[in-house]
Amino acid sequence: MTLSESPVVTIESGGVRGTVEDGVAAFRGIPYAASPVGGRRFAAPVPHPAWPGVRDADRPGPSVPQGPSRLEAVMGPRTPDWDEDGCLTLNVWTPRPPADGSAPGTLPVLVWFHGGGFTSGSGGWDWYDGRHLAAAGRAVVVTANYRLGPLGYLYLPDLGIENLGVQDQAAVLAWVRRNIAAFGGDPGSLTVGGQSAGAFSALYLAVSPTTGPSVNRVITQSGPFGLAPQDPEEASDHARRFLGLLGLDGVRDRGAALRAVPADRVLAAYQQLSRDVARPGSVAPPMYPVLGAPGMPATWQQAVVDGRLDGKGLLTGTTRNEMTSFFAFDPRIREITADRARSVAAGRADGGGERYDRLAARRPDATPADILTEFETGLVFRDGTLAIADRHAAAGNPTYVYRFDRAPVPDPAGLGAAHCAELPFFFDTFDAYPDSPMLGEATAAVRSLGDTFSRAIAAFVATGRPAADQWHPYEPADPATVRCFG
Numbered sequence: 001m002t003l004s005e006s007p008v009v010t011i012e013s014g015g016v017r018g019t020v021e022d023g024v025a026a027f028r029g030i031p032y033a034a035s036p037v038g039g040r041r042f043a044a045p046v047p048h049p050a051w052p053g054v055r056d057a058d059r060p061g062p063s064v065p066q067g068p069s070r071l072e073a074v075m076g077p078r079t080p081d082w083d084e085d086g087c088l089t090l091n092v093w094t095p096r097p098p099a100d101g102s103a104p105g106t107l108p109v110l111v112w113f114h115g116g117g118f119t120s121g122s123g124g125w126d127w128y129d130g131r132h133l134a135a136a137g138r139a140v141v142v143t144a145n146y147r148l149g150p151l152g153y154l155y156l157p158d159l160g161i162e163n164l165g166v167q168d169q170a171a172v173l174a175w176v177r178r179n180i181a182a183f184g185g186d187p188g189s190l191t192v193g194g195q196s197a198g199a200f201s202a203l204y205l206a207v208s209p210t211t212g213p214s215v216n217r218v219i220t221q222s223g224p225f226g227l228a229p230q231d232p233e234e235a236s237d238h239a240r241r242f243l244g245l246l247g248l249d250g251v252r253d254r255g256a257a258l259r260a261v262p263a264d265r266v267l268a269a270y271q272q273l274s275r276d277v278a279r280p281g282s283v284a285p286p287m288y289p290v291l292g293a294p295g296m297p298a299t300w301q302q303a304v305v306d307g308r309l310d311g312k313g314l315l316t317g318t319t320r321n322e323m324t325s326f327f328a329f330d331p332r333i334r335e336i337t338a339d340r341a342r343s344v345a346a347g348r349a350d351g352g353g354e355r356y357d358r359l360a361a362r363r364p365d366a367t368p369a370d371i372l373t374e375f376e377t378g379l380v381f382r383d384g385t386l387a388i389a390d391r392h393a394a395a396g397n398p399t400y401v402y403r404f405d406r407a408p409v410p411d412p413a414g415l416g417a418a419h420c421a422e423l424p425f426f427f428d429t430f431d432a433y434p435d436s437p438m439l440g441e442a443t444a445a446v447r448s449l450g451d452t453f454s455r456a457i458a459a460f461v462a463t464g465r466p467a468a469d470q471w472h473p474y475e476p477a478d479p480a481t482v483r484c485f486g
Contacts, residue, residue, distance in 0.1 A: 018058065024095050036088060060123075060125070061086050063125075064088075071419070074324075090175065093130040108190075110140070110191045115195040115197045132428035142176060151164070157293065192217075200227070203300055219461075223385055227284055229288075230287070314392050314399045333373075406446075406485060428450045
């Protein structure tokens with residue numbers, strides 16, 4: 001294949017015709033699994049059937065069914081684009097496909113999973129366009145959809161319905177191993193990455209006995225590692241309550257009944273369940289990956305201690321003010337009293353009240369909302385990220401840690417460097433965020449920071465070492481070796 005305006009690549013299912021943008025070939029909306037409709041709803045993913053001739057791959061597939069994101073007020077709005085039929089697709093950007101598909105691929109590969117609390121998001125959105133990363137690192141970049149909410153994480157193991165979203169992600173990696181050479185990619189040089197829920201997923205894919213052996217490097221952005229995989233007992237309780245909201249409790253053939261419910265009604269019941277089980281300070285959705293179910297055999301703590309991450313390069317980090325994305329527009333948090341905030345902290349972790357007191361003592365002029373926000377940023381995101389980095393670096397593995405500090409200008413909501421704030425910089429996709437409070441004005445200086453950050457990430461994918469001044473390997477418990485961007 002030559003890099004024409006309409007490049008064609010042949011993969012296991014047939015031909016795909018892409019486009020060329022800024023010298024990078026893009027192939028969007030490629031099905032990696034059969035459509036999860038009819039009898040395949042709530043079923044494990046299977047490869048997509050072959051198609052005749054050449055399929056156009058010039059636009060993303062639809063998002064998986066989902067409700068509005070709870071972070072729209074921070075990231076900016078999205079127009080709903082979901083359709084259950086045809087939603088299990090991925091997107092590939094490559095700077096150099098082989099001329100005829102016969103030569104082995106030689107380019108490093110990044111497979112990146114979006115965040116959204118296991119409830120929203122799409123790998124096909126322009127926020128996550130991979131062409132700049134592909135060009136910067138001379139790498140193949142892949143983004144993908146996976147089932148979300150109840151369609152991805154309903155837990156009914158007696159019906160084989162468990163961790164379907166995790167199984168989708170594993171199917172993406174399997175597809176990449178089988179097909180990425182056709183796009184010039186080397187399946188033996190694979191980085192798995194993601195942000196938020198996608199970072200949680202990337203880490204577990206990297207330490208899984210099934211998918212981990214094929215992963216060489218890992219990127220985790222703002223992983224909510226303070227969130228343990230869902231306990232099976234809680235997951236079963238939420239499944240029972242969900243069936244009740246659908247009026248299906250006591251139904252004999254629950255599988256057939258669930259497959260017959262319209263997708264919008266499934267989503268409405270899930271939104272109601274989310275309201276019913278919400279707890280102050282918690283970012284956990286009602287359904288997310290369950291411990292002991294497929295793809296989640298052990299906690300990350302146990303997997304890391306067992307050495308399942310050893311030998312893999314790790315690039316990991318957080319934003320400075322993660323939890324403002326969840327709290328800045330919540331009047332219950334903004335108006336919280338000091339006593340109530342301390343009580344919430346005490347209920348969230350052993351010693352939480354004392355930790356809240358220490359934070360408050362260091363910031364006497366801060367509001368209770370600010371102190372609780374800092375407390376939750378550490379508990380949910382930063383503590384686990386640094387614990388993983390400490391263990392990984394201490395074992396002699398290549399480890400790089402960042403903190404993203406850049407706050408938007410203007411910043412009327414006081415977001416600071418909020419959860420998701422680094423995404424436009426990671427992908428160098430500033431123009432995809434025209435109404436995003438977390439970004440503010442995309443000045444020349446902002447775009448320059450994005451170029452630096454994105455190229456550092458691309459270099460890690462390509463070589464295992466980020467290309468950025470003063471970004472040295474991380475030393476355990478040494479803040480001076482955390483690279484700050486802002």
